[in-house]
Amino acid sequence: METTLLARHAQPFASRREFLGTAGAATLALAPLPAFADSTIRLPLPGGPDERSITTAFPEKGALILQRTRPPLLETPFEVFDGSVFTPNDRFYVRWHWALVPTQVDITTFRLTVHGHVNQNLSLTLDDLRALPGVELAAINQCSGNSRGYFQPRVPGAQWSHGAMGNARWTGVRLMDVLDHAGVKAGAVQVRFNGMDEPVVPDAPDFMKSLAIDHVRDGEVMLAYGMNGAQLPLLNGFPLRLIVPGWYSTYWVKMLNDIEVLDRPDNNFWMATAYTIPDTPHASVRPGETGFKSVPISRMVPRSFITNIKAGDTLTLGASTLARGIAFGGDSGVSRVDFSSDGGKSWQQTELGKDEGKYSFRQWQTRFVVPSRGSQVLMVRCTSTSGETQPATPYWNPSGFMLNVIEQTPVVAA
């Protein structure tokens, strides 16, 4: 069976024109509202717009929040995170940069190419990869711009609530094992990763990301063909995805089919311009500030959420109430999670659930009694094993990256 990918590589320009033609024709005839909108949800983004559709129109996917149809941006509804520390594959969020996402992938013709500053180029089948020692790791995949919609002042970009993240058990092989077979030459600086997606406009920058050679040597960076015990959904990167534990998802290249070892720093658009953060403490600057140096985004920071109580819920005064949720340390584990039922005046340490590894969500829970009648604000705060904790007031940067302020859940005690 021939894949569309191979067909497109044979005739890239014809296929691009065909795609443009299809999109253009579609715009003439169709109704203004998505025909597949099953229901709507309100995301409490300050100043709005706050209404989104819930969609079930995407393959291998259940109900997700529709942020954009093409290229797909699909958010995990927050209630999913109350179910398990592992996010089901069919509810796992989706984010693509370019619209030419291959819709057919044939596992018999798929090849991963390894080339560049190596002793020997490789062209590997999935079975070749799976002959290497297998590894499994629980790790959170979080978009750099997760929760961007809560930045104030607001910033342009995908207006996510908190669901541009997920946690999975990834099955695959160590990147270093693959690179060792190719033989990395002395003088290698970075390793660049490219997937099968392509821009619609031919000279637009192909989406590629790079990691320092010392980072990929740490043995934790993986190539995953399994996600929570199944193959990856196509929209999450089938058949192979780079796993960069503790780092933002921008590096987790989907449909990975090309690895290039570089003897120079990668200055491509997606490293040098996009996905950069201020080189300041906490990547924070004042709104409107200019002239700061920028560096590529990298490791994640601690976050925590209440998952069983929603903003606006009514709690029974004087009753013992269960609060539970999830937390993560970023690029280290969860040391402790503290909970406040009085808007941050006092804190109580919560009980942590099973440790699935330092890169995983960790469940926490505690019981509390709402202190007084009327409006209260619940808060939860994670401290990582490296001693980093969430800030009480948000950091700000113009791209809306790395939000990790202590979340507030307003409730009413009655």
Add this chain to the structure above:
Amino acid sequence: MLRQGLPLMFIAVSALSALAAHAEDRLLLKSVNVDLPIGDRMFEGPGSDVANNNCLACHSAGMVLFQPALSQAQWHAEVEKMRTAYKAPIDPKDVDTIVAYLVSIRGAK
């Protein structure tokens, strides 16, 4: 080297295929062939033609319509980013018209 090991590996794989019990604890991968929705949401209202004609080839309208109210300068920067960084084939003389439309639908007061 892996490449030199390939013929051996293929032999090993065919031998294993007979051992069903062993195959069960191995994740079975299957080829995928799916359809993705194209996105039918359009820009509407006065001046929307220029946005529909220039923007929808590369992306559907939803994410644009979900933007917060942005200033004229912010919308201009977004359109210029599409044109220069993402190589959208937008005629430079259309930029101000597109920006004016975006300000009219999602402009900061």
